[in-house]
Amino acid sequence: MTAPTPVRHDGAPLAVLVCEALPRSGENGPGSYNMTVLRAVAALGYRLHLIVTGLNVAGGVIEPELPCTISYLHARQVGRWLFPLSISAGARWIKNRLGLKVRKGASDKVAWIGRFLSEGEVARVGASLPPVPVDLLLIDTIFRADAVRAIPQAHRRVLIAHDIFHQRCASFRANGFLPRPAVEAGLEAQKTALFDAIIAINPHDAAELAMMAPDARVSTILPVVANAGQTRVRTGEHEREPHRIFYLGSRAYHNVDGLRWFLEHVWPAVRANVPDAHLDVAGGVCGEFSAGNQPGVTLHGRVDDLAALTRHCSFAINPVLMGSGIKIKMVDYFCLGLGCITTANGAAGFPEQPAPPFDVAEGKADFAAAVVGAMQRTDHAAQLRERTVAYTPHFSHEAAVARLRELLTPASSVPSSASVIAAAQP
Template identity: 40%
Template sequence: MTNQTVVFIVEELPVPRHSGYSTYNHAFLKALQTAGYQIHLVVCGNRFPSPFFKANRLLGLPGLHLHIAQAIALPDGWYLAGPLGFLKAVYRRLGGMCGLKKPSSATAGKPVIIGRWLNQSDLALLTPILQMLSPQMIFVDTLFRSPVLAAVDSRCRRFLIGHDVFSLRCQSMAANGFQPVPWISAQDEAAALQKFDAVIAITDADAEEYRRLQPNVRVEALPSPVTPIADCGARPDSGRIFYLGSQAHHNVDGLRWFLDKVWPRVLQTNPTLELDVVGSIGASFSGVYPHVVWHGRLDDFSALAERAMFAINPVRAGSGMKIKILDYLAHGLACITTTVGIAGFPGEQERPLAVCDDAEGFAQTVLEWSGNPAYCSTLSARALDYVGRFSGAEFNAGLQALIADTLASPESAR
């Protein structure tokens, strides 16, 4: 056990299974809490799950110290969102109740927001909190929160949770016709990396790119951990396919491509197949798509995953590991994805993942898998075996080793 104070800076509450980045951040909080650190979670942004919310119940981490800059603390662990956050939460609730669709930015040629740099107003709220806590370590969620480091003591060890190589993401998006905002160049990213003692990448490939951008900074790859949920590899002959996604631009773009270019080819050959779509992504789609069931955001989608034959992730732009695929594998679902989607997953001959970058090949693989339940069961068993490479124990051990090495090393010349 340790009494060291750790500050963890995020844009929004890291509710597990809410999104890929939230799930990844939650894994760090859980590992740090298990190791006995005194954790102070500092939330910068104004996007909240509802106008009133009980943060610790959502996080499932009792004993966590919370500092939610743009919300008002109420008795019994409740919070009231600040004015702007309140309006955003009400709009999302009313939109969901009334069936309103959020205008999507996932259209070629349109600006797509990929992050938000902290501004002077944010720093005015956060600086007193950090000065009061005087942490020994600070974990920062993406380079967009790096301006907060100006408010911490120089002796505080600084860890970046990279999530993504944003300069590569910008290049990937631009190559697919999008306008990422803000644009992050390799020079921008290298300058941000230099502010940290250690950088945590979600894949080995991202780690190599970080080392290339900033050779003098310690870099470690820690893939997101996952616990198997399914207990056997049997798949039903249900004709059902599964997709999970938030409203992130790359999800919307990929699913729209699938529904417009791939799904009609599939249904032309096999009109009995059904696609179950789970997550907030449904709010970005209007119109009628045949044989598609929109379930919205679910706290537990295990029942839907259990009846599916396999899953898809037709993502076409971005970088870093796609955590939804880990969710699929944990539920015993093999996945058809793309070259972008496969990034970060160890390559093996019997990997329970298929790669298809063109509509015809994607549709053909969907038809082949859906027509062969026995093969889907074989792939499911492989998925449950494969997901063991992403254990929580290995993640925790890797994080503790990185912390120990960083604390034992002389302070870097930031």
């Protein structure tokens, strides 16, 4: 375990985030959402210290996006390298060095959605703190909730919920997957009860969390993408290719499953109607598919400049069939100025006003028809793109800071759980 770098107490309050991995914008949904919260915390004047509990940490040091100090439970920093301190972390490091990433096949039905901390890890969390009082303790999902026992002196304890995990598990089971660990509603309620305040990723989750933890303050903070609220209808729309579309995804099970479903059951019908249809795929999900197996599909892998790639695309897709929470890839699409064709699962949790920049289609035939229709009706694809201008302010940094400030104000001026539930009703 890396000892924390001493921090001079300069009067600024200290916020500690206990998280699985170093948060990175655009790396994956959880990392992007943690950055949404961290940027808001920093904007309120807190100094930051991160305690990284994950096993996949060894290798070259990655610079954080915000000024902070960092402790790692399973690695020690030596110069510009992190060396594993546990057998599990060492095994992950060797696997990564050798490139031994096993693809998720259609028959791989066990879906790992998280990892609870061991008692030993909880104890080491307490030893990873800077030698100053903790004013604000932030915990990344219920899987790290027990870390609050290691930091009992924290003035405020806030859960970054990310999701309603027992609902995620139910969604995975309904699609034939075995979620691990299997989170039930009672267990999730026990974990959420450890916190004074909870950050929900959408209003539906806020209402559910308020019922599970009636004594906690609950607030919705929508995910932020770098240029949210600054989206403009691009000049040079002539660069758009009406039959070219985009997909972005990590290696998460719901992404792999959804894209596989699209390529096997939807894409052939699209190509039958639009022979020159082209799909650009970016992100870690590309590692789960073989290049050249699908006509009209280009796997780009991780892309640093998504705008350069998507400026030629007419719209994006999110054929997700399972999961819960809010789909951050769609916020990425909107902030890139792209509308989207998605499923009801993909649309869940998004604000209904102003007019959303996405269409919803369920089932193979309807999804294919929606994609073909948007390719052939260029005016409709353009309308979806235009809607992103008024829609993306929902996901702005300014909105996140305002909601966090409200959450951290004295309890007498913060809405009760009952009002949170009432506000989430249609």
